[in-house]
Amino acid sequence: MRRLAYICVFLSVVGLGSPTDMAKAATEGAEALVEEDFTFTFDKETAAGGYTALGNSDAVLNTHLNQSRCLCEEKFRINVVLSSAGQAKLGNDTVVGQVMVGAGCEKEGSKCSNVAGEFKFTRTAGTLTAETDAKKLFTAVAGTKQACSEVEGTFTFWLKLLKDGNTLSAMPSKSLDFDSKPPEQPSIKTVTPSNGAARVEWNAGASGSLAYYQVLCSPNPADTYSPAFTYCPADASQALYKDLKFCSERVSSSAADHRVLNLENEKLYALSLVAIDKSGNVSPVSADVRVTPAPSTSFHDLYKENAGQAEGGCQIGARGGAPSVGALWFAMMGLFAVFRPLRRHRTKAALLLLALAYGWSPTNALADTLGIIDPAPAHERDKLATSERGYNLNLGVGFYRPDVDSEFGGDGPFTKIFGKDDHPLWQLRLERLLWQKIGTLSVGLGVGYYGVYGKALTKDGGKSADETSLQVVPVTVDLGYQYDMWVRRGWGLMPFARAGLDRAFWFMRDEDSIDDKGGTNGWHAAIGLAFALDALDPESAQQLDSETGVNHTLVYVEYLVQDLSGLGSRRRLQLSDSMLSLGISLQM
Secondary structure, three states: OHHHHHHHHHHHHHOOOOHHHHHHHHOOOHHHOOHHHEEEEEEEEOOOOOEEEOOOOHHHHOOOOEHHHHHOOOEEEEEEEEOHHHHHHHOOOOEEEEEEEEOOOOOOOOOOEEEEEEEEEOOOOOEEEEEEEHHHHHHHHHOOOOOOOOOEEEEEEEEEEEEOOEEOOOOOEEEEEEEOOOOOOOOEEEEEEEOOEEEEEEOOOOOOOEEEEEEEEEOOOOOOEOOOOOOOOOOOOOHHHHOOOEOOOOEEOOOOEEEEOOOOOOOOEEEEEEEEEOOOOEOOOOOOEEEOOOOOEOHHHHHHHOOOOOOOOOOOOOOOOOOOHHHHHHHHHHHHHHHHHHHHOHHHHHHHHHHHHHOOOOOHHHHHHHOOOOOOOHHHHHHHOOOOOOEEEEEEEEEEOOOHHHHOOOOOHHHHHHOOOOEEEEEEEEEEEEEEEOEEEEEEEEEEEEEEEEEEEOOOOOEEEEEEEEEEEEEEEEEEEEOOHHHHOOOOEEEEEEEEEEEEEEEEEOOOOEEEEEEEEEEEEEEEEEEEHHHHOHHHHHHHHHHHOOOEEEEEEEEEEEEOOOOOOOOOOOOOEEEEEEEEEEEO
């Protein structure tokens, strides 16, 4: 014990402290530093020559080091901050920091470059700030490649820490994307003239690094846009971008065409294209293509040029005493107003219908044939029972081609613009079930949509880049009958028929606006056959009914005749056609 006391006194005299103090020192000092004690930040050069923080998001950091900044040798500042906790660990130690850049700098013998000299970290100095430029950084990682045109990849800034010439184990790092490789030169496929505009189509690039395209015009268009990329006006290879005029905003890399607006008709333009990647690098300019914008003829223009008789505006039917759009909608709303009380008093309505039904006494044989009397046993009837029905909701589609050209005889404006193909007419109908004894009587309201699109014509009869279209929205009211007795018995088939009146609203559009709009009155009639899917799985159908109130789910086919010729009006757009429709119906 006396010897131990002498040793402690000796250590205290020479300044090494007690064994407890030595153990504490082993957990402090430079060797105790860890990577989390350090933070990398970066600053970019401002136009005034100063610096501003580049930001911490990867989206900003990984798109900054690009070709234009390399060519202009733009300044770049690297900051490494040692936290207060890390400074406290140093105690009296001094640590030298070297900022290296490259790949695998943590390994011995790696070829990494010191881009910031040497800096010292102490208990009172915890910030390293080093100025460099983008070209030096690209040169440091380029290897055998051209620094400002061929480097593409992710490289890492490493902080190498040394104490007394020995490398410490902690080696903080921050990875950034370097990209000085511009996209490949794009190529224009076609340029199509239109009215005060032109549509440019190009071969879309396959590279996943592409971000945008931008169209250039010569001479200058009425509207010009700023370039969507960075470039170095001091470098000869990029100085040309300073004088180019861009006639489009940036266009997504997923696009393969763009409509350039605000060009003068009958004036020759040369259009070209550049591609821009996610780092803001710009491709060489494509070869230019010449185009002369010119007026085009839309469907509406061609219809009127051929003396089409349809009158636009909000009037319905012939002049003088014809119902207005408002009157038609008030009538529809009136029907719905009738439906609502029936829904609230369905029990009373059902008793009234039963009383009327019992006033008629068909023979049992006829009743059985019609399905009025179900011969199934009581326990089977329970399985087939459904909740009370009040409505049918139908969604159908048929292929439709309005008979616009019948007004002209032969191939008229419709065929010249849109061709001879049919296009889908979608229809949504809601039916209110009124009487449900020997089949079901219903009154229904429906709305549909049809749209056909084509190219306007140039003055020489070719196709312009301008879009033109005809859209039709038919609104219908009809009375229907469904012989659904077989469905109620689980046999699945249901013949039906319906007929009623129509109002077809139509819209003639050009590229940017509605040229004309109006409406045509008419009538329709349809017959069809439906099949109840319940017959395939009655138990699931029963469960669906109990959970959602959907009594039956049916698919149907119908033949529909639409006479949309104006009901005697001469100044109307002829929209008649007949078609086969398919659809699905929900009975609720």
